[in-house]
Amino acid sequence: MKKAASRGRPTLAERADRYTLYQKAVQAPDPEVKFMQRTYRRLRGRAPTSFREDFCGTAHLATHWVKGGAERTAIGVDISAEPLDWGKEHVLGIAAPSVQRRMRLVQADVLSAEVPRVDVIGAFNYSYCCFKERSVLLRYFRAAHAGLKKDGLFMCDLFGGTEAIATQADERQCDGFRYVWDQAQYNPITHEAMNHIHFRFRDGSSLERAFTYDWRLWSIPEVRELLLEAGFRSTEVWWDPIDEEHYRKTEVEEQQATWLVYLVGVK
Ligand SMILES: C[S@@+](CC[C@H](N)C(=O)[O-])C[C@H]1O[C@@H](n2cnc3c(N)ncnc32)[C@H](O)[C@@H]1O
Structure with a gap:
């Protein structure tokens, strides 16, 4: 390699170190955390506290979440020990003890992880696209639905164009x-x-x-239909307007060379 x-x-x-380079080049946890807290507050009228980062890798996002408030907790779930170990040393390991105490990293398959229910589950950087069969993605969305508190929200991203x-x-x-x-x-x-x-x-x-x-490059309607089939009551699409700060909730857009969206599953 x-x-x-x-x-x-x-x-x-x-x-x-490939994880350091990845963090510098790809990861921007701040907009994702802001989107999750804003969306939860808009739909539920209160601030979310507990977060589960699925496919967490080095748990950069989960750590950023916890740093955002003294009442916040996070669970990171990843199937692979290598990124988790890297995150324990280089992400969580350099965070304040008060942040470390409110985080848990779990090595498990997101399809079957047994962890406490949370307000928000996030699956970012398109990681769920590793599930290529409809039945398997449906199983994942069912597991996410079951892993949320009764007013919980699932959020993920998708790209296309x-x-x-x-x-x-x-x-x-x-x-x-x-x-x-x-x-x-x-x-x-x-x-x-x-x-x-x-x-x-x-x-x-x-x-x-x-x-x-x-x-598998899933389409927006496929993901929305599977979220509904998995038990979510409704879904939202938030479009990245590129030249503006905030994503906008939308149902009609023109095709672009590349687009990014956040998708929300409302329990
Ligand atoms: C694209 S990386 C995403 C890392 C991080 N979420 C990010 O935003 O940069 C995908 C991660 O998903 C993990 N993964 C793949 N299949 C998984 C599964 N079934 N359950 C849990 N984690 C899985 C991999 O080990 C890898 O760390």
């Missing part, structure tokens, strides 16, 4: 490295897509396929 320049001393890629199904790579410069989002394969028959993240450095070294995502 690490491509080294042939020199004696370690390359930038060899010295890099004419370029989402194109095999292409986009690059952008980050602090000290280039981030590459590589849409390597797309199968129109199944809507399955294979995407990679590469990190490239100025000394010519790189971390190729630092992360790989083997997804």
Whole structure:
């Protein structure tokens, strides 16, 4: 995975940590936490306190949630020990003890995790797209529904647009490295897509396929229908207006090259 320049001393890629690079290039927990608290307050008339981050990885989002208020708690659920261990050391490990005490990280499958019910469950960065069969995504949404308190809300994101199904790579410069989002394969028959993240450095070294995502690109109506089938009473779509600060609740939009939405399942 690490491509080294042939020199004696370690390359930038060899010295890099893929989770640190991912955090810098991809993660922005603040807008997600703001969206969740604003949406919950609008629909329920009070501030949410308990949060479960599904597919939490390093639990960056869950930690940010807990830092937002002394009454807040969070549970992070991920199936894999590696990102959880990284998060325990580099995210939770550097947070204040009062934050650490109000968080729990659980290594489990989100389809079967047994954890206390919460006000809000969030599944961000399109992680549920790893569930490629309708019956499995329905099982996940049922599990999320069951994992919420009676007035709980489920929130996730989704991307699409004419370029989402194109095999292409986009690059952008980050602090000290280039981030590459590589849409390597797309199968129109199944809507399955294979995407990679590469990190490239100025000394010519790189971390190729630092992360790989083997997804089904679900459509907005498919996700909404499955949320309703799973027991949610209603759903909302919030569109990223790109040039404005706040997402807007909407039912009609024009197609774009790329779009991002937040989807809300109302229990
Ligand atoms: C795209 S990463 C998302 C990380 C983080 N949520 C973020 O926003 O950056 C996907 C994560 O989902 C986890 N995952 C995949 N399948 C899972 C499952 N069935 N149950 C729980 N976690 C799962 C992986 O281990 C990985 O850490």
